[in-house]
Amino acid sequence: MNSSDRTPYAYVTIQVYPTEISGRTGPVFASSFRSWLFNFGGECWGCFLFLDDIGPLYPGQWSRGVPFDFLVPDRAPELNVGMKFYLTEGEHRVAEGEVERIPTARTNRSSPLPN
Numbered sequence: 001m002n003s004s005d006r007t008p009y010a011y012v013t014i015q016v017y018p019t020e021i022s023g024r025t026g027p028v029f030a031s032s033f034r035s036w037l038f039n040f041g042g043e044c045w046g047c048f049l050f051l052d053d054i055g056p057l058y059p060g061q062w063s064r065g066v067p068f069d070f071l072v073p074d075r076a077p078e079l080n081v082g083m084k085f086y087l088t089e090g091e092h093r094v095a096e097g098e099v100e101r102i103p104t105a106r107t108n109r110s111s112p113l114p115n
Helices: none
Strands: 010-016 037-040 043-050 062-070 084-089 092-101
Touching: 062 092
Parallel strands: none
Antiparallel strands: 010 062, 010 092, 037 043, 037 084, 043 062, 084 092
């Protein structure tokens, strides 16, 4: 699945932590990478990073405008522009991010943020 198959939930800026911090030694390169968890407010949700138009994400790299979606969008938290979050592999933080833009089709969602 790639980003042209569905409307992204949001577009985000992501910084993949350097290897010394994350332990990740290689890039994330799948077109719809989904092994990371979106972590906000102490809760986690499965997510997709659509990388087909972005290219690989290497340890230490910043990338803007990354299309992003949740594995189960109907159970996802409400996102706001400027919201900061972490991406984890298991219990290890491997990246951090910030919501840049939310497509108009997603701005009227009613799912609450976790407490």
